Structure formats: C-alpha cells, structure tokens
Amino acid sequence: MDPNSRRDIMLENYQHPFHRGLVEDEDYLLFNTNNESCIDHLDIQYQIEDGTIKDIRFDGEACAVSMSAASLMIKALIGKNKDEAKVILENYKKMLAGEDYDATILGELVVYEDIGKQPSRRRCAILAFESLEKLLEKM
Amino acid sequence: MHRDDFEILKSGIIYLDNSATTLKPKCVVDRVVDYYTKYTANAHRGDYDNSLKVDMMYEEVRDKVRDFIHAKSSKEIIFTSGTTDSLNRVVFGFMKYYLKKGDEVLLTKAEHASNILPWLELEKEIGIVVKYIPLENHQVVLRNVQESITERTKVISIAHITNVLGDERPVRDIGKLCQEKGIYFVVDGAQSVPHRAVDVEQLGIDFLAFSAHKMLGPTGVGILYGKEELLEKLHPTIVGGGMNTSFHSDGSWEYKSLPSRLEAGTPNIAGVIGFGAALDYLTEIGMENIHQYEQSLKQYFLAQLETIDHVTVYNKDVGGSIVAFNIDDVFSQDTAIYLNHYHICVRAGNHCAKILKEDLQVKNTCRVSFYFYNTKEEIDEVIRVLKRSKDIFRIVL
Numbered sequence: 001m002d003p004n005s006r007r008d009i010m011l012e013n014y015q016h017p018f019h020r021g022l023v024e025d026e027d028y029l030l031f032n033t034n035n036e037s038c039i040d041h042l043d044i045q046y047q048i049e050d051g052t053i054k055d056i057r058f059d060g061e062a063c064a065v066s067m068s069a070a071s072l073m074i075k076a077l078i079g080k081n082k083d084e085a086k087v088i089l090e091n092y093k094k095m096l097a098g099e100d101y102d103a104t105i106l107g108e109l110v111v112y113e114d115i116g117k118q119p120s121r122r123r124c125a126i127l128a129f130e131s132l133e134k135l136l137e138k139m
Numbered sequence: 140m141h142r143d144d145f146e147i148l149k150s151g152i153i154y155l156d157n158s159a160t161t162l163k164p165k166c167v168v169d170r171v172v173d174y175y176t177k178y179t180a181n182a183h184r185g186d187y188d189n190s191l192k193v194d195m196m197y198e199e200v201r202d203k204v205r206d207f208i209h210a211k212s213s214k215e216i217i218f219t220s221g222t223t224d225s226l227n228r229v230v231f232g233f234m235k236y237y238l239k240k241g242d243e244v245l246l247t248k249a250e251h252a253s254n255i256l257p258w259l260e261l262e263k264e265i266g267i268v269v270k271y272i273p274l275e276n277h278q279v280v281l282r283n284v285q286e287s288i289t290e291r292t293k294v295i296s297i298a299h300i301t302n303v304l305g306d307e308r309p310v311r312d313i314g315k316l317c318q319e320k321g322i323y324f325v326v327d328g329a330q331s332v333p334h335r336a337v338d339v340e341q342l343g344i345d346f347l348a349f350s351a352h353k354m355l356g357p358t359g360v361g362i363l364y365g366k367e368e369l370l371e372k373l374h375p376t377i378v379g380g381g382m383n384t385s386f387h388s389d390g391s392w393e394y395k396s397l398p399s400r401l402e403a404g405t406p407n408i409a410g411v412i413g414f415g416a417a418l419d420y421l422t423e424i425g426m427e428n429i430h431q432y433e434q435s436l437k438q439y440f441l442a443q444l445e446t447i448d449h450v451t452v453y454n455k456d457v458g459g460s461i462v463a464f465n466i467d468d469v470f471s472q473d474t475a476i477y478l479n480h481y482h483i484c485v486r487a488g489n490h491c492a493k494i495l496k497e498d499l500q501v502k503n504t505c506r507v508s509f510y511f512y513n514t515k516e517e518i519d520e521v522i523r524v525l526k527r528s529k530d531i532f533r534i535v536l
C-alpha cells in the first residue's frame with residue numbers, strides 16, 4: 001500500500017472513528033489503557049457472547065495514531081472468537097516489531113507497519129491492543 | 140543573547156522546552172570536564188592538593204548559591220539531587236516530625252507532582268489534611284489564600300511560578316501572611332529561580348527548592364534552602380558517610396553540623412562545581428535582564444499567535460515565560476510531533492500537574508517555554524510552521 005493510502009485510512013479512522021463513545025451496559029467488560037510514556041489514554045469496552053466478540057466500543061483522549069488504531073482494531077475484531085482474536089494480536093505485534101507476519105489476517109491494520117519502525121510511536125499503535133491482551137486473559 | 144556559547148544550537152534545533160530543562164553553555168560543560176580530567180578527588184576527605192581543591196570549589200558554589208538567592212548564611216544551602224529531592228526532604232525530614240494529625244497543609248491543584256505526592260504520602264502516614272487553595276482563572280489570588288487559612292493551617296507549599304501555565308504567585312504577600320500567622324512557607328522555585336531574581340529574605344520564604352538543570356547547570360543537582368533554625372531541626376532522611384562525627388557499637392552516634400549533616404554520601408561533585416559556572420554566567424548576564432528579555436519574547440510570540448485563527452492560547456496574561464496552546468481539534472502530542480518535524484522542541488502533555496485538569500477543562504496542552512538564548516527569528520519560524528498546520532496529518536501520520 002502506498003504511503004498516501006495508508007495515511008488516508010488512518011486519517012479517516014481518526015476523524016471518523018468507528019464505535020467511539022462508551023455504552024452504559026453491564027454486559028460489557030471495560031478496560032483502561034494508559035500509555036506510560038505519553039499522555040494518551042483509552043477506555044475500551046468489549047461485549048462477549050458465546051465465546052465471540054459481539055461488540056466493542058471505545059473512548060478517550062489520544063493522538064491520531066492511537067485513536068485510529070483503536071478504530072481499526074475494533075473493525076477487525078468484531079465477530080471474532082478468542083483464537084481468531086489471538087492470531088490478529090500476535091500478527092499485529094510481529095508487524096510492529098519488524099518480524100515476519102501474515103498480512104492477510106490484519107487487513108487494513110497493515111497501515112501501521114512503518115510506524116512500528118519508530119519506537120516512540122510504536123507505543124501509540126499498540127495502545128488499544130493492550131486492552132485486547134487483558135481481554136484474552138479473561139475470555 | 141549569547142547563542143554562541145551553546146554548542147547544541149549549532150545543530151539547528153529550536154529549543155523551546157526550557158521549563159523541562161535548559162541547554163548548557165560551554166563554560167558549564169568545561170567546568171565539569173575539568174573536574175574529571177584535571178583534579179578528580181572526593182570532597183571533605185583527603186589531605187592532598189586535589190582533594191583540598193575539590194573541597195574549596197565545592198564549598199565556593201555553596202557561597203555562590205547563598206548570594207544568588209540572598210540567603211543569610213551558607214549553612215542554609217543544602218545540595219540535593221533536585222527540586223523533587225529537596226521537597227521530599229522538607230516533607231519527610233521536617234514536616235513529618237513537626238506536624239500532628241489534623242494539621243492542615245495548603246497546596247494548589249496546579250502544583251507539580253513533586254509538591255503534591257510527598258504531602259499525600261504524609262497525609263496517609265500521619266493524618267495531616269491536604270487542602271487546595273481555590274484558583275481563580277487558574278491563578279492564586281491572595282484573598283483565596285486568606286480564606287483558605289484556618290486555625291489548623293500549619294504550612295503553605297506552592298510553586299513561585301507554575302510549570303504548566305507559568306503563572307506567578309503573589310509570593311511576597313503570602314510570605315508576609317505566613318509570618319503573621321505562624322505558618323511555614325515552602326516555595327517550589329524550580330520555575331522561578333532560573334528566570335528572575337529571588338530574594339528568600341524579602342519574600343519571607345522558609346524553605347525553597349530548585350534544580351540546577353533548569354538554570355544551565357548539570358542534571359542531578361538541586362538546592363534546598365531553609366532558614367538556619369529550621370534546617371537545624373530537619374532530620375537527615377539519608378544517613379551515612381560524610382555527615383557523622385562519630386558512631387559506636389553501643390548504638391550511639393553524633394552527626395555533624397549544618398550543612399554537612401544533610402549531605403550524606405559522596406555528593407554530585409562534578410555537578411555542583413559545574414553549577415557554579417552556571418551561576419557565574421547567569422549573574423554576569425543579570426537576572427533582571429533575563430526576565431525582561433523573556434517577557435519581550437513572550438509578548439512577541441503571543442502577538443503573532445493572535446494572527447492564527449486555529450490556535451487557542453490558555454494563558455495570555457501570566458507572569459512567567461511559558462505559553463500553553465493547542466491547535467484546534469488536534470491532540471497536543473500530534474502538534475508536538477508535527478513541530479518536531481521542523482526541529483522545534485516543545486512539550487505536550489499535562490506537565491506532571493495531573494490534577495490541574497479538574498480545573499482547566501482541557502487536559503493536555505502544548506507548552507512553549509523560553510530562555511534568554513531564544514530569539515524572535517525562532518518565534519517567526521514557529522509561527523510559520525503553525526500557520527501551515529492545515530496539513531499537519533500529512534506530516535504526523
């Protein structure tokens with residue numbers, strides 16, 4: 001994907017994030033993530049049904065990379081079961097670490113490949129996924 | 140002013156994060172290197188030439204600090220590792236023994252973490268009550284200080300100038316009030332001592348904390364000023380070598396007198412000696428000149444910012460040389476990353492004053508903080524870049 005298309009996808013997800021805004025529903029599990037080195041923080045809610053991620057919502061204050069990555073992560077995860085979500089997480093982490101990964105599994109999330117090369121920004125790209133890690137421990 | 144003395148400026152950066160730390164002039168670096176290359180030795184120990192020289196150099200800096208803040212005696216100057224260390228010693232070395240359960244300490248919500256967390260720890264430990272002076276338009280006004288004081292108020296601990304908005308507190312009036320009411324006045328001078336003349340006697344300050352690295356000096360050196368009779372009562376929070384006269388296997392010991400009693404272990408000798416060069420340098424320029432020049436830079440920057448519609452400034456009329464702003468609808472960190480692309484160094488965030496957001500409504504800002512080596516030309520460049528910021532995400536993403 002060329003840099004312009006990548007940027008457009010990030011910008012679209014930053015300016016019109018998917019499922020932003022939390023819901024008041026006790027069905028949802030809530031996770032907070034804070035970027036220790038920065039000032040970003042995200043709240044992410046997961047609704048799980050029969051071992052499948054049925055819905056995800058998020059809110060918070062964060063930079064364009066963190067926000068757009070949350071939006072894209074949500075798009076990628078809804079409808080996935082635990083094992084599928086785990087594979088997405090593993091591949092995403094590999095991509096950011098510059099290791100071999102399966103791009104077909106990540107879909108639009110591949111737009112962060114280059115950002116992984118900047119250590120200072122890798123943390124922004126991974127922020128939302130920290131909630132997924134916590135979720136997987138519980139699922 | 141004096142840009143040639145700052146090697147790092149030759150790299151082309153525009154350094155506007157002076158509240159975090161300042162650049163170091165060549166004379167400071169040279170003084171540190173000289174210690175390491177020409178006369179390395181420990182202080183207060185040996186009987187040979189270099190050791191005596193180190194001793195003399197180290198103690199000379201104490202005298203320079205005394206003069207710089209107009210303290211009465213060099214015994215009132217303690218070298219610490221920084222403002223944080225100094226404030227912790229006031230809280231855990233003095234206040235912990237002086238304050239009783241239910242005694243009140245007045246802070247504000249705009250304080251740096253290092254002037255809040257020690258107090259909160261002490262609140263938990265011995266049951267003091269931490270209260271916050273209400274801010275008016277984010278600032279401290281004398282009336283609110285007066286109205287916050289109760290029978291049980293024993294301490295007021297505030298920054299002279301804050302690191303978030305750069306507002307200056309009416310320290311002299313508060314100092315006077317404290318003296319009248321028998322309240323101890325602790326001042327965090329991290330953002331004021333580097334930028335203007337501070338006279339601890341005139342301002343009625345009981346304890347003053349500041350950091351060398353925010354005023355051209357090396358990192359890892361701080362100052363704790365305290366009135367002599369108060370430092371006499373301050374318990375050393377660290378004990379060991381260099382601060383005792385004797386100790387015995389029967390469990391008895393004797394400590395040295397001030398200031399050595401409060402400087403256990405080998406101090407940051409190179410740092411302290413380097414700080415001496417910084418103090419000479421600042422004195423040479425003149426603190427009043429520095430203050431005036433920074434004010435003119437700030438006014439110039441504010442006037443230029445007025446011409447940009449999509450930038451909001453949060454602290455137009457404060458006394459310090461800090462400007463807090465955001466590009467509308469852009470997260471402060473993205474703005475900082477954007478400016479970094481043009482080698483402009485600013486800080487984004489809440490600047491360690493995490494509870495101020497309860498008052499300020501905006502949680503995070505970009506902060507520009509000046510020092511005397513900044514120029515109008517640098518400001519012009521920042522303005523040019525901010526004006527172009529419609530394409531910010533082309534750069535940031």
Ligand SMILES: Cc1ncc(COP(=O)(O)O)c(C=O)c1O
Pocket residue numbers: 158159220221222223224251253254298300301302327329330350
């Ligand atoms: C107002 C204020 N107080 C305290 C500190 C802490 O200083 P240091 O990190 O040098 O201990 C700072 C530095 O950021 C500050 O700006």
